[in-house]
Amino acid sequence: MSKHVATKKAKQKRSLGRIIVEVIAVLVCGVFFLVPFYFIIVNAMKTSSEATQLSITWPTEFRMLENIQEVLAARDHMLLLAFFNSTVITVSSIFILLIVCSMAGFVLHRRKGKAISIIGSTFLAGLMIPPAVVPTIWVLEQFHLFKTFPGIILVMVAISIPFSIVLYTGFIATIPKEIDEAAIIDGCGGFRLFFNIIFPMLKPIHSTVIILNAVQIFNDFVHPLYFFPGADNATVQLTLYNFMSMYNTDWNLLFTNVLLITIPPFILFLIFSEKIVAGMTAGSVKG
């Protein structure tokens, strides 16, 4: 009996200990990972003079809507143009990636032999090799694609191909080969087999490829900087970078800009966080 009471007490003690540990964990996590975002949000709501203090106090005067209007109107609605351009680049690149990488992944997984495994490793090498910058510009110029939408879109596709192919081959490995064989016996050729039967079965991995690339391409700064320069060619990350020198006194506007371009990935994260995590871990543990 007394033993029973003792274990009960020990249990209570342990659960109290656990609660304390949890509270500390949440606090530490909050300080390190949430305060920076809180800082961005409150400062995006402040007036210019209040934001110069760079503090995390709640704004005395709520200016969020005015700040948003001002940021959107700045430099002849540059940010709106940037959102439009980035959307065009992201959507077109993903559309191309979806088709060319699923086709390639299918052949790379199903075909056997030395030649195909060399081709496969050549694609995989792209996960490691840093892109050669100036030579790429040189190639683009030969095709008159430098500083054009098709140029930047094709470059984004080229650098995203390796990872997307990894995702597709991994998924296609789970589709039984018997399905192919049945289709072949029914007289299907390679293209019909792929487009009519395999492609529709890839839906779950299509969505992973779409989401991961959307985040990557929308957030990309380096490639538009090199391959899509020019005033009319603004993309969201380049615009944000340029606003940094323009607004080095108006922190409220700079943070409003940061906040606006963080919203699209945040929405994707809210809806698809499980899918994003699964895609990133699957791809990396395999690669």
Next chain:
Amino acid sequence: MKVNKVYSYALLIPAGLIYGLLFLYPTIVSFFFSFTRWTLTDWEWIGLDNFRMFFEESSLMIGFKNTFIFAFLTAGLKVLLGMVIAVFLTSQMKTKRFIRSTVFFPVLVSTIAVGIAFSVLMHPSEGLINQTLALFGVSGPDWLGNPNLAIYSVALVDVWKGVGIATVIFIAGMMSIPKDYYEAHQIDGGNKVNAFWHITLPLSRPAINAVIILALIGGLRTFDLVWAMTGGGPGFSSDLIASIIYKQYQAGFYGLSTAGNVILFVMVAVIVFPIFKFLNRREVDL
């Protein structure tokens, strides 16, 4: 039945063409152009001059050193911190979903946005970090203005942004370890600390390898975070090879910029490839 005929190379052509033309071909010709003085329309062979310049100019050499420090420091910290957080989150915590999401979210935020936010937080006098330290009587350093410190400050921010991906990879690795191992260990009278060293750590090896390789590759190629936070400064103190490639490109030294690219390529090959081999060999031994 000739199966290979169905899996036709034709399906590979679109991806191969784009990748070959805009990724492989530029990579291959970069080796040639790194030995030239190059204007995009015209080139002149100058042998090893570009590379000599890279290793003789202290402003270029420092990028070489920084890239090395940056890659290994960030990779090491991501493995260490990611492992601690992952162990924590695979225990029976009620708040683990919340913590995992908060730690992971920065992975999805744009690097430029993170760089801007932290260069403000790291402001020497007004910044939140030093203001907080002052509350505890510590006078914080000039994180980004001190040439000896700037590259380390940027590395810390890179860890902040990237530790989430290491964490989720570790969690995935740990979740795939069969529960029986832990039960058997417990029946044999082992404690939790031992279970970590003898079960969790060795069986998480593939995940650890993946994180090391990913972090090293990412670290060696980093450009945007440094560019947003310090622009390579003060002076050249926080330049990385990737930021030097950009600076030389902007200055119109295309051959020199391409030589930087080749050096980066060789660095990745020389550092990452042997480590990759080594790690995978250990994996087989187990």
